Amino acid sequence: MKWEPSFIEFAEKHNIDLGISRSYQSRGLLFIPARGGRSEVEELADFSFIRMIRPMPKLRTIDAPTMLKAQRFESVASIPNSNSLDESFRVAIFDGGLPPEHPYGRWVNHIDPPKSTKIGAPVKNFVNHGALVTSAFLFGHVRPGNLERPYASVDHYRVLGNGLTSSSLYDVLIYVDEILSQTNYPIISFSIGPHEVAGDDVTAWTAMLDDHLGSGNCLGGVAVGNDGEKPWPESRIQVPSDCVNALSVGATDSMMESWKRAPYSSIGPGRNPGLIKPDVVAFGGVEGNSFHFISPQLTVVENRGTSFATPYAMRIAAGLKAYLGSDLTPTAIRALMVHSASSNSQPIDEVGWGMVCDVIETITCQDGEIKVLYKGRLEPGKVMRAPIPLPDDQLKGNVEIRATFCYTCNTDPHTPGEYTRAGLDIRFRPHKDKFNKTEARIRKTGKGKIDPLFPDTESFFTKQDFASEADLRSDAHKWDTIRKNSVTKRGTSLNRPVFDIHYVAREPGSNTSPQKAEKIHFSLVVSIYNKNTPDLYEQVQEKYINTLLPIEPKIDIPVKVTT
Known part of the structure; x- marks a missing residue:
């Protein structure tokens, strides 16, 4: 039995004018404009399906015409x-x-x-x-x-x-x-x-x-x-x-x-x-x-x-x-x-x-810099590996790695505390031959073995890399649709670095990920900067000529020239 007719009848009984024809529904919530006196509104709040009653705001430009x-x-x-x-x-x-x-x-x-x-x-x-x-x-x-x-x-x-x-x-x-x-x-x-x-x-x-x-x-x-x-x-x-x-x-x-x-x-x-x-x-x-x-x-x-x-x-x-x-x-x-x-x-x-x-x-890139764009769609539960491209020759001095992840996803206004239905668990693996943390865990527990595909991780966006899924669910940053940060590493500490991107879906009220969550659109922009390698772009382009394709402008880009 639908509750709307009962609610309309309840509102009429308490002299509340409901704007049902101007209501908006989204994923379990029905937003309804209404008009009534204070005492009548307080009585309306007794209806069991009411979640919140709040004053109707005005449109900004109506409220602040002086800005015009x-x-x-x-x-x-x-x-x-x-x-x-x-x-x-x-x-x-x-x-x-x-x-x-x-x-x-x-x-x-x-x-x-x-x-x-x-x-x-x-x-x-x-x-x-x-x-x-x-x-x-x-x-x-x-x-x-x-x-x-x-x-x-x-x-x-x-x-x-x-x-x-x-x-x-x-x-x-x-x-x-x-x-x-x-x-x-x-x-x-x-x-x-x-x-x-x-x-x-x-x-x-x-x-x-x-x-x-x-x-x-x-x-x-x-x-x-x-x-x-x-x-x-x-x-x-x-x-x-x-x-x-x-x-x-x-x-x-x-x-x-x-x-x-x-x-x-x-x-x-x-x-x-x-x-x-x-x-x-x-x-x-x-x-x-x-x-x-x-x-x-x-x-x-x-x-x-x-x-x-x-x-x-x-x-x-x-x-x-x-x-x-x-x-x-x-x-x-x-x-x-x-x-x-x-x-x-x-x-x-x-x-x-x-x-x-x-x-x-x-x-555009400055001397000693390269920008790489990854884009596509992520499947729930799957892990995508995004290489951070570096030239064959080891970079000297400090290397700055800056990364920005963006994605879009379904949202759930019914549960503001779990508003986004998708999150990214991102692991940064800077060196393909470093397994110190893995070896320490094996010695301590006597369980497991080294998998050469999964070298040690280091913090990039958060210090909770090894938290449980339950802990990560309380971390708002994981469920934020934009994540950006930079780290500076010595060139000697980088060897085929990668990001492992795990798309984790969630369903409100459930501790397990839904089986049929939708794919999400995502993009990752990675910048690598090393002042000691002014031709970094050219070196990386030559090495990854068959795997990294430069985005070709449709129109000639005017480049500023300084003298």
């Missing part, structure tokens, strides 16, 4: 007279819409919501916001003069309007869910969302986006919010930037080497297991050093916020795909962006893995 004001500059920018760099894919932006007369028509398809969504007609402030977000994606941080050619074209979905009220949050969510269910965008960008701080429980917005992004076919950028200057916990990242399958983006105050977090940019930690949030930061501007846009009037205007850092970061993601094409999956793009990001010694709760690099710096 822009200051006009007395200068004119020149729009490029050419199509986007790569016309084989389009990017979806969900925001406030565009004015009827806008200069982005060559690259942007503006899509109004149908009347059935109850979003309503355009609102000037929201449209202005949508225009600036679109400019940030197309042209980045602009200056007077010739604008750069956009990397990709855009479908801009207007999801804000004058029909929205404080109870309209689910109207927007359901409309976005329908769009994502019927389309196949490799990259999407959100600068909107509930004005709600991420907590221990999962919201409908987070569940909806994680459901779509968990397939690994789409990379979603989500702004973390602009409440970083408020007292804790109001300064914490806002929903749905707590998605584990999304790229959560904060803002910096500068593009210079001395950059810091923009004071308004909301801070982490995220919600377990995605504790490291934001994932990355990008330039968003501050007072005195604002982000610059090309306005619909073809003038340069300025503003600031994570709303603009996010499409700027997703512009870089589109650039990576435009240059490298189908060789890059959305998960690989995410891994490359996180891998190349640098924290600049800033607190991880404020800037995550760091500020994103431009396209060229992300995909």
